[in-house]
Amino acid sequence: MSPDGTLAASARVEALPRVAEAPRGRPLDWGAVAVHALLLACVAVIAFPLYYAFVISTQTIEEVIARPPVLRPSDHMFQNYVEAWTRAHMARLLWNSAVVAVVSAVGKIAISMLSAFAIVYFDFRGKAAAFWMIFVTLMLPVEVRIMSTYEVIGNLGWLNSYAGLTVPLMASATATFLFRQFYLTVPNELVEAAQLDGVGPLRFLWSFLLPLSWANIAALFVVLFIFGWNQYLWPLMITNTEAMRVVVIGLQDLIPRTGTHIPEWNVMMAAAMMALLPPVAVILFMQRWFVKGLIESEK
């Protein structure tokens, strides 16, 4: 460690004059300009599909099918969004997606906190087995147990219900591991002091651990909200009524299939914009938590 440190320190001393000199010697750093140009090009390429979808959502059908393609927004936005809203029963779809996203995220966080608390703060017979069972869920994504999970839901009478849409999503190995890691960093002195004061385990969880966990909870919530909002296979299987459809699936009905439909891509894109806005807004406004959640839940 110390050879590294000294080397780095001397390097920094030598590097300093160079850094200070740069702006005076060369008014424009062409390297930085090139890097910015390339980064901006990347951003433009990544942003183009969404920009294009938005542009289409503001156009009339004539503009949508015009050649050459019209790449700037038009004035038909309001009509398209109203049309998409009523035709797809958007209010109901968005509500269902919000329920699935919020309930599954909160449920996951709650049961993961409880099981991580049990695993870190208690010694009990079968602890290793419980830990192992939670770990194995990582290897059983819904895609590999499609038919039989569908059967279980059918037997429970949970088809077309919020319970069926949310409860099976609530087991989470990654969330459990995240809270376990976090609890392990909480100093032992805290729990010792609490025990001396006669604080019981549930009280300790509620009044001591929970207030310390808010940053982790927020980070995890953002990631899990997006995960829940964007579920596809699961809701596709266990719902078949319009009233229980989530938005990602409800959009399918609006796709103008080639040959048979009027090419109402403007209405389609208006609906798509409404479906993708909530999760994208959550990422943009809670970006700090989102990045923390992404990075830490993968450890």
Place this chain on the structure above:
Amino acid sequence: MKRAVFKNRGLPYLLVLPQLAVTLVFFFWPAFESLRLSFFRTSPFGDKTFFVGLENFEKLLASPEYYQSIVNTFVFAFGVTALGVGLGLFVAALATQKVRGLAAYRTAVLWPYGIAPPIAGIIFLFIFHPSYGVLPYWLGFVTAYEFNWLLKGWVAMTLVIIATAWTHVGYNIAFFLAGLLAIPTSVLEAASVDGAGAIRRFKSIIFPLLSPITFYLVVVNLIFSFFGSFGVIHAVTQGGPGNATEIMVFKVYKDGFIGLNLGSSAAQSVLLMLVVIALTAIQFRFVEKKVTYS
């Protein structure tokens, strides 16, 4: 490990009960059922099942369609991974220049992660649209080749790969940037003092330091495209044209849910389980390594 431990006989069981109940009912039981069903055949009316041993597996492994779906899955998964991780690494390489405003760039590329792959698929469906889309229009200036995803399997595959990679590129970039921030500035400065150019610096210092993250992202992207890719296929191509985009996960659903061939669908589930177990094992071996490095 924690020394101070609460003493209570029943409480810890109550605390793990919700998690274990969901795990048992919705994960272990269905997985066990899939395994059991894979050795049975269901009668056409679904009223009887016969034990057939390994027949379901033998039939699958003899079926060219199944091999086609395996090939499609690998093309799809490696396409998404190469495109997503490659672009992520490119942005990471640019970001090592320590230019200003990196956080703003991160914001500008991160948001597609919020878009569900099926919705991304719909957007690209229009961009690729043979009559109205902007991409065939632009390509029309360069070549007379008809980029019609309804007719040409590889165009359909390219469409779903690009749409999926688009939603995931911000994730990869966020991980690379987090990795870059962990590299001490002094290391970079020492390198530039030694006269290493930007490309040299990236190749001999940054990339080796980022290689654990690159490897990790490759595995995560593979897992994601193996199993998270059902939606984009279902929403956009339905496995077509022909079987050109029929990937393994979609075939499990199609054979079981639409074809009602439960035995074959279950056998495919079991084979997929083996794949995910292998990939998860690789992922966690790597995590162990990362712990010892740091």
